[in-house]
Amino acid sequence: xxxxxxxxxxxxxxxxxxxxxxxxxxxxxxxxxxxxxxxxxxxxxxxxxxxxxxxxxxxxxxxxxxxxxxxxxxxxxxxxxxxxxxxxxxxxxxxxxxxxxxxxxxxxxxxxxxxxxxxxxxxxxxxxxxxxxxxxxxxxxxxxxxxxxxxxxxxxxxxxxxxxxxxxxxxxxxxxxxxxxx
Amino acid sequence: xxxxxxxxxxxxxxxxxxxxxxxxxxxxxxxxxxxxxxxxxxxxxxxxxxxxxxxxxxxxxxxxxxxxxxxxxxxxxxxxxxxxxxxxxxxxxxxxxxxxxxxxxxxxxxxxxxxxxxxxxxxxxxxxx
Numbered sequence: 001x002x003x004x005x006x007x008x009x010x011x012x013x014x015x016x017x018x019x020x021x022x023x024x025x026x027x028x029x030x031x032x033x034x035x036x037x038x039x040x041x042x043x044x045x046x047x048x049x050x051x052x053x054x055x056x057x058x059x060x061x062x063x064x065x066x067x068x069x070x071x072x073x074x075x076x077x078x079x080x081x082x083x084x085x086x087x088x089x090x091x092x093x094x095x096x097x098x099x100x101x102x103x104x105x106x107x108x109x110x111x112x113x114x115x116x117x118x119x120x121x122x123x124x125x126x127x128x129x130x131x132x133x134x135x136x137x138x139x140x141x142x143x144x145x146x147x148x149x150x151x152x153x154x155x156x157x158x159x160x161x162x163x164x165x166x167x168x169x170x171x172x173x174x175x176x177x178x179x180x181x182x
Numbered sequence: 183x184x185x186x187x188x189x190x191x192x193x194x195x196x197x198x199x200x201x202x203x204x205x206x207x208x209x210x211x212x213x214x215x216x217x218x219x220x221x222x223x224x225x226x227x228x229x230x231x232x233x234x235x236x237x238x239x240x241x242x243x244x245x246x247x248x249x250x251x252x253x254x255x256x257x258x259x260x261x262x263x264x265x266x267x268x269x270x271x272x273x274x275x276x277x278x279x280x281x282x283x284x285x286x287x288x289x290x291x292x293x294x295x296x297x298x299x300x301x302x303x304x305x306x307x308x309x310x311x
Contacts (some may be wrong), residue, residue: 001228017255021186063255065211071224117232124239125253152192159251160203166195174188 001074003113003117004038011040011098012122016129018165020095023131027112029104029181031138035082036102036109044091055088075100096120104181111182116171119144124158135180142174145165214271216242216249216294221265223256230282231264237283238266242288249294259304268293277304 001007008025013022020042047055054060056076061069076086090096102109109138118123119133123146126133149167156163220226220235235251242249259265262279268289269275278289279302292298 006232008226009222009232013222013253013255014226026299069224070241074224075227114232117236121232121235121253149192152189153196154205156196156199159239159243160199161243162199162203164236164239166192166199170192170195173191181293 001078002110005113005115005118007071007075007078007110008038008115008127009117009118009121011075012042012131013038014071015042015044015096016126018042018046018096020044021127021129025131025133026136027134027180028136029060029138031104032102036104038100040098041095046094046096047088047090052088052090056086072098078110082109096152111179113182115175115180116168119146119171120164120167121148122146124164133160135175135178137178137180140178142171142178142180144171144174216247216271217269218249218251219254219267220251221256221259221263221267222253222258223260225260225263226256226265229263234264234266234283234286235266237286241287242294243280245290247290247294257304257306262304265304270294270297276307277306278302279304 001010012023014026022043024039024041026037026039030037051062055072058070058073063069072086072088079086079100079102083106084101086100087100088096088098122131126146130145130147132146135142150158153163153167158164186307218238220231220238222231222235223259235253238251242251254267257265257267257277258278259279264276264281265279266281266286266289267275267277274295281302282288285302288300292300
């Protein structure tokens with residue numbers, strides 16, 4: 001995938017498929033030690049230990065509709081190409097934590113991409129799941145909480161183009177204020 | 183630390199939006215609306231499903247078509263992503279493959295508006311009972 005935001009969308013979709021009701025996405029740009037950390041934690045059904053060892057295998061999937069599962073293997077490959085690592089821990093009934101890191105300045109590191117578009121999509125399409133997005137940089141941190149935004153926009157159709165434009169603009173402004181990398 | 187969580191900005195905009203948006207009464211029975219599901223699994227995302235979904239949301243509203251756009255997993259047509267499933271009221275679902283924004287435009291104009299069949303329909307292997 002071309003952008004890290006798309007990987008985030010993909011991984012969060014795993015969480016919602018595991019019936020998570022709360023997902024936390026933390027992006028941390030650490031310039032001092034030149035690392036980019038992305039953590040995605042959910043309270044979904046969790047992955048049993050016997051399956052957990054297989055999630056990085058592209059020929060493993062919990063789906064019945066096809067035989068391959070590329071989401072996590074692709075993200076791991078992309079991280080490992082940039083001096084990074086991916087790790088997952090999970091407990092059945094409690095949730096799953098995915099942790100991935102990159103060398104921030106690595107020439108092959110994919111761009112963050114359209115975070116605003118991804119957060120907007122997640123806000124409008126996940127009915128039973130709320131998520132919290134936190135983005136840290138040396139200039140500050142930006143918080144986005146889907147429940148707050150939905151409550152805020154109460155009575156307005158989230159799928160209206162004007163509402164979409166404003167929510168995306170709000171996220172882009174926030175990220176710009178903390179000088180988040182593109 | 184500089185914390186940015188300026189919902190107040192959004193709140194200000196909300197009043198403007200409320201004035202601007204002419205609220206249409208959405209029909210309460212979803213089976214009377216056009217339903218679109220965009221395949222958003224890894225293969226869909228990697229081939230541009232996010233852009234297609236934003237495009238559909240924006241254009242359907244602009245063109246005054248009452249529709250529900252949601253995301254779904256994939257249907258096993260990874261070779262033809264992005265795929266979208268369109269269900270017109272009272273009709274069988276139809277799955278279109280390799281949908282970019284141009285194709286999506288064609289689907290809205292020809293299939294959704296006029297019920298005209300167009301290229302790119304995938305033979306689905308399931309029956310809806």
